[in-house]
Amino acid sequence: xxxxxxxxxxxxxxxxxxxxxxxxxxxxxxxxxxxxxxxxxxxxxxxxxxxxxxxxxxxxxxxxxxxxxxxxxxxxxxxxxxxxxxxxxxxxxxxxxxxxxxxxxxxxxxxxxxxxxxxxxxxxxxxxxxxxxxxxxxxxxxxxxxxxxxxxxxxxxxxxxxxxxxxxxxxxxxxxxxxxxxxxxxxxxxxxxxxxxxxxxxxxxxxxxxxxxxxxxxxxxxxxxxxxxxxxxxxxxxxxxxxxxxxxxxxxxxxxxxxxxxxxxxxxxxxxxxxxxxxxxxxxxxxxxxxxxxxxxxxxxxxxxxxxxxxxxxxxxxxxxxxxxxxxxxxxxxxxxxxxxxxxxxxxx
Ligand SMILES: [Zn+2]
Ligand SMILES: [Zn+2]
Numbered sequence: 534x535x536x537x538x539x540x541x542x543x544x545x546x547x548x549x550x551x552x553x554x555x556x557x558x559x560x561x562x563x564x565x566x567x568x569x570x571x572x573x574x575x576x577x578x579x580x581x582x583x584x585x586x587x588x589x590x591x592x593x594x595x596x597x598x599x600x601x602x603x604x605x606x607x608x609x610x611x612x613x614x615x616x617x618x619x620x621x622x623x624x625x626x627x628x629x630x631x632x633x634x635x636x637x638x639x640x641x642x643x644x645x646x647x648x649x650x651x652x653x654x655x656x657x658x659x660x661x662x663x664x665x666x667x668x669x670x671x672x673x674x675x676x677x678x679x680x681x682x683x684x685x686x687x688x689x690x691x692x693x694x695x696x697x698x699x700x701x702x703x704x705x706x707x708x709x710x711x712x713x714x715x716x717x718x719x720x721x722x723x724x725x726x727x728x729x730x731x732x733x734x735x736x737x738x739x740x741x742x743x744x745x746x747x748x749x750x751x752x753x754x755x756x757x758x759x760x761x762x763x764x765x766x767x768x769x770x771x772x773x774x775x776x777x778x779x780x781x782x783x784x785x786x787x788x789x790x791x792x793x794x795x796x797x798x799x800x801x802x803x804x805x806x807x808x809x810x811x812x813x814x815x816x817x818x819x820x821x822x823x824x825x826x827x828x829x830x831x832x833x834x835x836x837x838x839x840x841x842x843x844x845x846x847x848x849x850x851x852x853x854x855x856x857x858x859x860x861x862x863x864x865x866x867x868x869x870x871x872x873x874x875x876x877x878x879x880x881x882x
Pocket of ligand 1: 684
């Protein structure tokens with residue numbers, strides 16, 4: 534029996550355990566993927582460090598942003614074969630519930646998220662249902678394919694599907710870490726007329742400005758809603774929130790113009806307040822949740838990268854071998870050097 538190395542979550546707050554395990558057998562409808570790259574994100578820090586997002590079982594192999602090469606297939610696999618390059622949707626969705634049938638894959642009733650409910654891609658090999666694998670165009674490197682699946686697809690879903698951004702609108706982005714940075718890039722690509730970026734970190738704000746934000750606001754220096762109105766002459770048509778704190782959610786809503794939409798991606802247990810109904814209703818404003826992505830978001834982003842329309846080459850801040858998975862998590866947690874995305878490369882760089 535052949536074996537592989539995997540980085541496993543045993544207990545939140547403790548280092549991941551590097552363990553030798555049997556290479557998993559794909560089920561009839563699954564493929565075996567030799568992992569080339571796996572992105573890490575804030576969710577991994579919640580799972581492995583803070584422990585405030587529960588996992589279904591431990592130990593579990595972490596990693597929900599995987600890409601690699603098909604290395605085996607179950608007997609019912611029809612479309613993919615050994616050697617094909619793929620990126621994996623961050624969860625094994627069922628493909629049969631009403632949300633999956635409507636293309637709303639992150640809402641799947643029987644979703645099994647990698648690294649939370651089934652073994653993930655922070656390993657040399659991972660198995661995945663064939664339906665949840667997405668062909669990776671030749672022109673897209675594995676590490677870019679990996680980060681697109683979540684770090685870029687999540688803000689794209691918020692902008693396009695939930696926020697319904699139209700060319701010529703004004704956009705405000707609250708929280709300019711990995712997701713917010715990509716939101717600024719995508720809002721520009723999608724034709725936003727003016728973009729405001731809000732954060733409390735100078736490096737993050739400088740990066741947002743370099744990537745196309747017209748206005749950057751340090752939230753420690755006053756109300757961003759006022760700064761946005763002063764600079765743009767009106768409020769935001771679309772505000773995106775990636776922090777998950779009441780003060781940033783409330784500031785995002787305050788920043789809206791009439792008919793504005795606030796799309797909240799940040800998660801937490803806090804309860805932000807709505808404005809007085811007279812203001813909220815009279816201005817026909819919307820507050821929307823946005824969770825993850827649809828398969829189509831990943832496919833369309835990969836097409837944009839392959840066509841040279843979207844350059845994500847600066848988004849991979851650091852690469853680590855699998856044996857240094859804990860150092861990779863530590864780098865992400867430290868936020869040092871204006872980190873956008875950290876990638877682990879089990880197949881070597
Ligand atoms: Zn992620
Ligand atoms: Zn489903």
